Amino acid sequence: MCALSLTFSGLVATGLLAAPAASAADPAGYQNVRINEVTSNGNDTVELYNGGPAAVSISGWKMADDGFSPQTFTPSASSIPAGGFVTFDSPKGLGDSDKVxxxxxxxxxxxxxxxxxxxxxxxxxxxxxxxxxxWVTTTTATTFGSANAAGCPASVPAASKVVVNEVGSDGSDTVELYNGGTSAVSIGSWRYVDNDTTHTAATVSASSPSTTSIPAGGYATFNSTLGLGSNDSLFLIDGSGNTVDSTTWAAAGASPSDERCAAGFRTSANATFGAVNSCVGSSPGGGAGGGSTGRLLGGGGALTSGCTPEAPGGTGSAPAGTQSWPGGPDVTIADNVCAFTTSTGPEGRDVSGLAFDPANPSVLWAAKNKNWLYKLVKSNGKWIPDATWSATGKQIRFAGGTGQPDSEGLTVGGNGHVYVTSERDNANNTAPKDTIMEFDPTATGSVLTPVRQWDMTAQFPQLDTGNKDDANLGFEGVGFVPDSWLTANGWTDPLTGAAYNPANYPLHGDGLFFAGLEYDGTLHVYGLNSDGSFTTFATVSTGKAGVMDVTYDAGTQRIVATCDNTCGETHTFLKVNASGAIVPDVTYTNPAVMPVDNLEGFALAPTSTCAGGFREAVWSDDGVYGFGTGTSSYGHALYSGTFPC
Known part of the structure; x- marks a missing residue:
């Protein structure tokens, strides 16, 4: 990532006293509790969230408004479980312009x-x-007691993409901000304050007159004039008086610095102001932490009838030159145990394809083997079925409402429809049926039938041997690639030998579909026409033995071909080269902490979700085996980590 670093030194603290150190009576993990939602709409309700790994007692806690006069409140529970919420009604009225x-x-x-x-x-x-x-103003009803995604706008203001990225309290009292958005943000009138409520917020421009804006993907640093202690906080406030971001650290948590990492803020052994955080040699600070090799967080729960995890098979080596995972080392188990068991048998437990909705990054689509489609949303840090769409997923059929598609991969097209691949009809699983089906996600009912369907089975006679295992080596993933990317990067149309011109194919929509073949790791490029026909453009080599998922990532401007343990758990990013051909660019492994399983689904969140230089990456386990019987990952299908913006 190329970032502009704005570093300012030579500023000194005013000598004001820092906030007193937390006493021994402060409960362990208090710094992991955050205000998550507040309303001044008459009910004056406040919601707290615990982002730490253990429950935190809030007995005797108090709150204040802009008068800074603490008063007791009555919470909905006396402690907040890990990943849980507590709400309470404010004991004093909250104004139109106020604080908590x-x-x-x-x-x-x-x-x-x-x-x-x-x-x-x-x-x-x-x-x-x-x-x-x-922090943004929600656009719909409040969501107290649950995750905020359902009430939040699809996109947040540019200023809200700025985060506190690193803080040092070892003398220089340096603060680093990072802009994860796509446009520069003016911060000259912004203010900041520590946790001493007698302090008046200082302006960023007074601390460093040169710090007036942050470029997209860039950093700005300044030295706090308030003095930062070993137990302290940093609250960032925009020019209008709205909180933008904050961090709180316990004893010595910001010495040498407190830095934002994959699993939250950590005490860092190496300050990296003005650059990407190292997150190496660090320990838990303001949030959950972990070592440089990463930790697998969460999981557990009792297995239910019909959820019998399937051990992985087909292990092979990674391609030569594979690089280590570029994101954070920590990974979180991101679903409930046995969450995807369905009526189509124990084999129906597994999730294969994943795709974020480009128009709404709070939605993750998932395809499950044996003809099921899920719309997932975040709740308590986990991806769960959106109950407003279907709490148990929706079954899908082939055109005409027949058969049982062996649904493996999916993507979201330029028209907002969900396109799903199938290898076989599971009602006749010895014969291949390599198809791409288009579904309208707004259609009602518990069973979905395709708007259109394209059948490419005849192109792959090597899969039609009468053997169910051969028939199961067909279309495993699919990715929609916009025409705009293909033309901007100079892709040569294999059918004409000239630069690709979308106008030559008037029925295909606004992009092409890249279907991944598990059999040999090739990508097959199609134009899916509105009259039900299709145009076959090319076969692209990924350099791997198999492909289990395909996605186009606008953040890296690459097509990503994912392979599970068959190819060493790797993701190959493909580009258009100088000759106009699509070729492999770089291949990454999974984070080292992850199990070596049939991890067949992979998706990267849009860059609009970036925070601290990272965005979410999600994997799905086709067999929910994890590390095996008795482990915290046994019976889970989804994993969540981070990838650079």
Whole structure:
């Protein structure tokens, strides 16, 4: 990532006293509790979220508004479980322009949020994830007691893409901000304050007059004039008076620095102001932590009838030159145990294809073997079925409402429809049926039939041997690639030998579909025409023995071909070369902490979700085996990590 670094030194603290250290009475993990949502719409409700790995007692905690006079409140529970919520009604009225400050029983500031006129109507909510991410005004009803995604806008303002990325309290008291958005953000009038409520917020421009804006994907650093202590906080406030982001650290947590990493803030042994955080040699600080080799977080639960995990098979080596995972080392189990068991038998437990919805990155689509489609949303840090669409998923059929598609891969087209691949009809699983089906996700009912369907089976006679295993080596993944990318990168149309011109194919829509063949790791490029016909453009080599999922990633401007343990758990990013051909560019392995399984699905969140230089990556386990019987990952299908923006 190319970033502009703005570093300013030579500024000194004013000598103001830092906030007093938290006493021993402060509960362990208090710094992991964040204000997650607040409304001043008459009910004056506040929601707290615990992003840490263990429950936190909030007995005796207090809150204040802009008068900074702490008062007791009555929460819905006396402790907040890991990944859980607690709500309470404010004991004092909250105004149109106000703030909420949360204190431990001993008076340590836990978190704070400020808002300008009417910004908490219907609510101010963190919309980048539970307990983290951008503070914005929700656009629909409040979501107290649950994840905020359902009430948040599809996109957040450019200013909300700025985050506190690193803080040092070892003398220089340096603060680093990162802009994860796609446009520069003016910050000259922004302010910041620590957890001493007697302090007046200082302006960024007063701390460093040269720090007036942050470029897209860039950093800005300044030295705090307030003085930062070993137990302290940093709250960032925009020019209108709205909280943008914050971090809180416990004893010595920001010395030498407190940096944002994959699993939250950590104490870093190496400050990296003005550059990408190292997240190596660090320990848990403001949030959950982990070593440089990563940790697998979450999981557990009792297996249910019909969910019998399938051990992985087909292990092979990674392609030569494969590089290590470029994202964070930590991975979280991101679904409930046995969450995808269906009525089509124990084989129906597994999830194969994944795709984020480009128009709504809070939605993750999933295809499950044996003809099921899921619309997933985040709740308590996990991807769960969207109950407003279907709490149990929807069955899919072939055209005419017949058969049982062996649904393996999926993608979202330029028209917002979901396209699903099938290898076989499971009602006749010895014969291949390599098809791409188009489904309208707004269609009602529990069973979906295709708007259109394209059958390419005749192109792959090597799969039609009468053997069910051969028939199961067909279309495993599919990715929609926009025409705009193909033309901008100079792709040569194999049918004409000239630069690709979409106008030559008037019925194909606004992009082509790249279907991945498990049999030999090739990608097959199609134009899917509105009259039900299709145009075959090319076969692309990925350099791998198999392909299990395909995605186009706008962030890296690459097509990504994923292979499971058959190819060493790898993801090959393909580009258009100088000759106009699509070729492999770089291949990455999975994070080292992940199991070596049939991880057949892979998706990268759009860059609009970036925070601290990272975005979410999600994997799916075709057999929900994890590390095997008795482990925390046994019976789970989804894993969540981070990938650079």
């Amino acid at each position: 400050v949360i204190y431990t029983a001993d008076g340590t500031v836990v978190d704070r949020v400020d808002w300008a006129a009417n910004k908490a109507k219907p609510a101010m909510a963190r919309c980048g994830g539970d307990g983290t991410g951008a």
